[in-house]
Amino acid sequence: MARSTFPRDRFDDLPDASGRVGAHRAEKPRLRGWIVFLWAALATLVLIIVGIFGTLVVSGRISLGDDAAPAPSASAEPTTPAVVDTSYSVVVLNGTTNDGLAGETRDRIVAAGWPGTSVETGSSDSTDFATTTIYYLRDTDLPAAEGLAQTIGGAEVAQSDFLQPTDDPDTPGDESDVKRLIVVLGLDRVAGGADETPAP
Structure with missing residues (x-):
């Protein structure tokens, strides 16, 4: 095989163990499908929980502060005191x-x-x-x-x-x-x- 007469450059000094030659890149490992599905399901669940919580806060069913009014306590109706009035x-x-x-x-x-x-x-x-x-x-x-x-x-x-x-x-x-x-x-x-x- 005839030797190349081109001048040497930086690509001629790459080690053989790198798996790359010249401008070619090594192949990326593939992501497994079930990992992608798991992350998508987790993100969907988080969005649902946040949506429900936000709806409850906006509708007033959940209060984030301590300014909620105390529940009214039951009180007996006032009764009229009986008076023995002999002027009647x-x-x-x-x-x-x-x-x-x-x-x-x-x-x-x-x-x-x-x-x-x-x-x-x-x-x-x-x-x-x-x-x-x-x-x-x-x-x-x-x-x-x-x-x-x-x-x-x-x-x-x-x-x-x-x-x-x-x-x-x-x-x-x-x-x-x-x-x-x-x-x-x-x-x-x-x-x-x-x-x-x-x-x-």
């Missing part, structure tokens, strides 16, 4: 067929401190009134109604203008300033009578 006049109506029930209840009220002249009795238009109820007119009358309910051994209270004085200025003998409570005795008092109803 009282009308006791028997809403049952049990004769003498209104008189027995009147005696209990008078014994609690009401003047006898302030407590009247009568019969209701109905004789099958279900539950003993005390009717009061104004919001400010509620404590006195509750106190009277306790005095007669428990009763419901309700706001109503039933048998209350009229406030019509043209009505003769206007009694709009009179404080009055109306007691309608019901069938819940018939079994044992008013005197046998347990006191509070």
Whole structure:
């Protein structure tokens, strides 16, 4: 083989063990397919988790700060304190067929401190009134109604203008300033009578 007459250059001094000759490069090792798939799956999972977390933060379901308002604590509704106020006049109506029930209840009220002249009795238009109820007119009358309910051994209270004085200025003998409570005795008092109803 004839010798080359070209002058020597830097490519003639490369060692044979390098695997490269001249400008040729060695072949790159191939990446295995399952490694590529694993990295793609991992990246997809990370993106899904970040997306879900971001959605929860934006929608307010997750708070990143400590400024969240404390949960409201349950509190009992305020109750109106019962007051035994003997300045009220009282009308006791028997809403049952049990004769003498209104008189027995009147005696209990008078014994609690009401003047006898302030407590009247009568019969209701109905004789099958279900539950003993005390009717009061104004919001400010509620404590006195509750106190009277306790005095007669428990009763419901309700706001109503039933048998209350009229406030019509043209009505003769206007009694709009009179404080009055109306007691309608019901069938819940018939079994044992008013005197046998347990006191509070």
